[in-house]
Amino acid sequence: MSHSRWKSLRERKLTAGFTEPEDVAEARQEIRLSMALARAVFERRTELGLTQSELAARAGLTQAKVSRIEGSDTVPTLPLLSRLAQALDSSLTIALDDDKTHVSFTAHKTDAA
Numbered sequence: 001m002s003h004s005r006w007k008s009l010r011e012r013k014l015t016a017g018f019t020e021p022e023d024v025a026e027a028r029q030e031i032r033l034s035m036a037l038a039r040a041v042f043e044r045r046t047e048l049g050l051t052q053s054e055l056a057a058r059a060g061l062t063q064a065k066v067s068r069i070e071g072s073d074t075v076p077t078l079p080l081l082s083r084l085a086q087a088l089d090s091s092l093t094i095a096l097d098d099d100k101t102h103v104s105f106t107a108h109k110t111d112a113a
Helices: 003-015 022-047 052-059 063-070 078-087
Strands: 090-097 100-107
Touching: 022 052, 022 063, 022 090, 022 100, 052 063, 052 078, 078 090
Parallel strands: none
Antiparallel strands: 090 100
């Protein structure tokens, strides 16, 4: 099938109200959440100047587990998320709205006294 023919078929499906199968949409949402979490863990870890091994030691994990989380190869359980937040000296916020996902670690405030 030539590219131009494929494009025509694709355009026909889109204009005919073609919708993505539910299982594909669910998988896409899981991947989006996993990637948002991975990015948030990486950004907070590097903000603190920690290596994956140092974060793993703080959280009672292995470096490989931290790598899988940052690589969005796994979605951690709630208890593990709690340990990660503590190890990153942060509060974890996860907002899930339809197609929009937001994950962030907010640093705990420290006294400047």
